[in-house]
Structures are given as structure tokens and as C-alpha cells.
Amino acid sequence: MKLNNRLNIMHVLFAKRCLLCGSVSERDLCPPCHDSLPHLSSHHCMVCALPLATASVCGAxxxxxxxFERSIAAASYAFPIDALLHSLKYEAKLALAPVLADLLTVRISPADLPDxxxxxxxxxxxxRERGFNQALEIARGVSKTTGVELLPLACRRVRDTRSQTGLPWKEREKNxxxxxxxxxxxxxxxxxxVDDVMTTGATLNxxxxxxxERGACNVSAxxxxxxxPDRLAQAHSES
Incomplete structure (x- = not known):
């Protein structure tokens, strides 16, 4: 009996716990927390991923x-996804990267797989300031799960641009x-x-x-x- 009690205590102390609610869970996110995430509807623009009445291509x-011809997004940038991404990006909680990668990969079908x-x-x-690239950390997880080769050194960012936050589309494009x-x-x-967040899509574009220009015949985001946008975010939260 004492051995069983000790094993039960060890199980409680060292069991895996949900990253959001802290309950004992076999997965990083327990089923209730996973189901409550702001998952995007299947009815969205196939190109920019904004919600539509039907799955098609928006007027813009x-x-x-x-x-890029296609976008795949796991969720809308709302709580708690925004908090998880913030923790990864600004608090260096790298253990969140594979969790976020898994949320993305479940949206990817075999037909979506690129070269x-x-x-x-x-x-x-x-x-140098951050110490890591959050997009690369997520991409590693996506590559591991899908089996698609990751090219970590193929492209470089050669201009240290100012933050895109708060800039309108035209300014973002210019920036x-x-x-x-x-x-x-x-x-x-x-x-x-692979990136963490798409806002207007200017950077991805x-x-x-x-x-x-380097010959790619098809590019996805x-x-x-x-x-x-605010009006769509409110409608999405109410759906």
C-alpha cells in the first residue's frame, strides 16, 4: 500500500501538465484547452487566410x-495563441516551438507538401539581440513532422528594418x-x-x-x- 501511495505521489509530481491550465495531460495541451484555441475556420481565403463565407479567394x-499562392494558418492571433507566441519570442521559452509547430502541421495535408x-x-x-530565430525554431518542428527538408541558410535578411507593427500596408511594403x-x-x-504570425502579409510577400526571382515555381506561407482585422476578429470570436 505504501509503495502504491508513493507511486501515485510520484505520478502527480512528475506527470506531464497542460501548458495552459496546468492539469495533468498526456499532451502539451489538454483536450479542453486545445479545443478552446482560436482555430481558424476552414472557410477562408486560400491565398491570405482571411475568413470568408466559403473557402475561395478574396477580392483583395x-x-x-x-x-505566394497559398497560406496555411493554425489559428487567429488571439488569446492564448498570442500569449504562447509572445512567450516563445520574447521570453525565450523554446520548448513552446514544437508545440506551436504541431498546431500548424495538423493543418497541412500531403497535397500541400513542398520540396x-x-x-x-x-x-x-x-x-544577436534575441539569440534565436523563433520562425526557424518552429520550422524545425514542422520539418521534423512533415519530413520536408529545411533550408536554414538559403535566404538572409540584409536590411535591419524597423518594426512593421502599426504601419499601414503601403508603408509596410516600402519598409x-x-x-x-x-x-x-x-x-x-x-x-x-514558415513564420510565427501573418498580419498584412507584406513581409511574406x-x-x-x-x-x-531565384526560380521557385510555387510559394506558400x-x-x-x-x-x-477588428471586424473579422469579433465575428470569429463569436462564431
Missing amino acids: CLANPPA FILAMPLHPAKL IRGAFTCEADLSGRRIAI ELAKVLR WVVARTL
């Missing part, structure tokens, strides 16, 4: 198609212009860019343009979270 992407995966590059100055370079020969290759 039809009028001005970005350099190579690239992570959104950080400028060397930002990399990020010429920020990337790629030395890899991507002729005829299908590429997926700029990198996708560079990949196109894979992100953990998609920021929704």
Missing part, C-alpha cells in the same frame, strides 16, 4: 495577387522592400515559408518575390497565427 487577392521549407530570416543584429536576399538555386522548386 484577386485584384492584387501576392507572390523545401524556409524559415523567415532575422537580420543578424536582431538574431520591407529589399530586405532579403537568396543565393540558393530554386528553379522549379515548391517552397513553403517580399520574401516570396525573392524566391520567385505557413504561419502559426493570422492577425484578423
Whole structure:
């Protein structure tokens, strides 16, 4: 009896716990917490991932198609996804990277798999300051699960641009212009860019343009979270 009690205590003390609620769980996120995440509806623009009445292509992407053909996003940029990403990015909680990668990979079907995966590059100055690239850490998990080769050194960020936060689309586009370079020969290759968050898509679009110039025949954007405009965010939270 004493041995059983001791084993029960050890199980409680050292059992895996949900990252959000702290309850004992076989997974990083217990089923109730996982189900309560702000998962994106299957009805969204196939290009920019913004919600639509049906799965199609939105008017903005039809009028001005970005350099990437498809976006896959795990969730909207809302609580608690935003908190998890913040903890990874600014608190260096690297153990969250594979958890976030898993949320993304479940959205990826065999038909979506490209030839190579690239992570959104950080400028060397930002990399020295932070010590790691959160997009690369997530991309490692995605590559491991999908079996698609990750090219960690194919592209570089050569301009240390100011933060895109708060800038309108035109300013974001101007701010990020010429920020990337790629030395890899991507002729005829299908590429997926992995990043943590897509807001307007300007940064992803700029990198996708560079990949196109290097011969990529198809570029997709894979992100953990998609920021929704206020009106769509409210509708999404109420659905």
C-alpha cells in the first residue's frame, strides 16, 4: 500500500501538465484547452487566410495577387495563441516551438507538401539581440513532422528594418522592400515559408518575390497565427 501511495505521489509530481491550465495531460495541451484555441475556420481565403463565407479567394487577392499562392494558418492571433507566441519570442521559452509547430502541421495535408521549407530570416543584429530565430525554431518542428527538408541558410535578411507593427500596408511594403536576399538555386522548386504570425502579409510577400526571382515555381506561407482585422476578429470570436 505504501509503495502504491508513493507511486501515485510520484505520478502527480512528475506527470506531464497542460501548458495552459496546468492539469495533468498526456499532451502539451489538454483536450479542453486545445479545443478552446482560436482555430481558424476552414472557410477562408486560400491565398491570405482571411475568413470568408466559403473557402475561395478574396477580392483583395484577386485584384492584387501576392507572390505566394497559398497560406496555411493554425489559428487567429488571439488569446492564448498570442500569449504562447509572445512567450516563445520574447521570453525565450523554446520548448513552446514544437508545440506551436504541431498546431500548424495538423493543418497541412500531403497535397500541400513542398520540396523545401524556409524559415523567415532575422537580420543578424536582431538574431544577436534575441539569440534565436523563433520562425526557424518552429520550422524545425514542422520539418521534423512533415519530413520536408529545411533550408536554414538559403535566404538572409540584409536590411535591419524597423518594426512593421502599426504601419499601414503601403508603408509596410516600402519598409520591407529589399530586405532579403537568396543565393540558393530554386528553379522549379515548391517552397513553403514558415513564420510565427501573418498580419498584412507584406513581409511574406517580399520574401516570396525573392524566391520567385531565384526560380521557385510555387510559394506558400505557413504561419502559426493570422492577425484578423477588428471586424473579422469579433465575428470569429463569436462564431
